[in-house]
Amino acid sequence: MRQMLLLFSHKLSEEQMREAKDVWNVEMFIYMSSELQQEWSNVSPDLESLQDVLKPIQNFIKMSGRKDDIVIIQGDFGACYNMVNFAKSLKLIPVYATTKRTASEYKNEEGQTVKKSIFEHRRFREYDK
Numbered sequence: 001m002r003q004m005l006l007l008f009s010h011k012l013s014e015e016q017m018r019e020a021k022d023v024w025n026v027e028m029f030i031y032m033s034s035e036l037q038q039e040w041s042n043v044s045p046d047l048e049s050l051q052d053v054l055k056p057i058q059n060f061i062k063m064s065g066r067k068d069d070i071v072i073i074q075g076d077f078g079a080c081y082n083m084v085n086f087a088k089s090l091k092l093i094p095v096y097a098t099t100k101r102t103a104s105e106y107k108n109e110e111g112q113t114v115k116k117s118i119f120e121h122r123r124f125r126e127y128d129k
Contacts, residue, residue, distance in 0.1 A: 001027045005065055005092075007057065007083060008074040009041040015121045016097060020070070024095075024124065030064050032057070043076040050079055058086055067091040072124065084127045095124040 004026040006012065012020070012029065020026040032040060036057055043053060061083070065071065071087045071094050073080050080096075087094040099119040108114050 002069060003028045003030050003065065004070040004072065005030045005061060006032065006072050007040060007061075008072055008097075009037075013121055016124075019121070019124060024070050026070060032060055036060055040075055040079070043079050050076075050082060054079060054082055054086075057083065061087060061092070062090065065090060065092050068093060070095055070124075072096065073127070088127075094127045096127065098122045098125050 002025050004020050006029065039053055040057060043050065061071065069092050071092050073083050073094050074096050084094045100122050102118045103115060105113055105115050
């Protein structure tokens with residue numbers, strides 16, 4: 001049974017879940033605990049090193065993942081770089097979501113310009129491909 005571990009700041013959309021199941025053969029989705037999710041979603045830009053922040057997340061991956069499981073990794077660039085390499089060292093498959101953005105602008109009643117962006121999931125792409 002293939003799992004998908006989720007290292008990103010939101011819940012999967014229905015479309016993303018469908019692709020995970022249909023294309024990547026995922027049968028189970030594994031979210032981080034709320035504490036780990038809070039850490040991942042709020043990496044301080046003031047830290048010199050991310051090692052202390054990432055250690056518990058690495059433990060989560062090590063304990064939850066099995067060879068050839070999928071790991072969605074999106075967030076702070078340095079944290080992602082570290083976790084992609086860590087996932088690969090465990091023979092997991094790190095991916096990220098790609099989207100198509102449609103933007104529109106209009107003037108509201110106060111004459112201010114309002115920009116609206118709609119993001120549509122396109123696919124999960126494997127890092128390094």
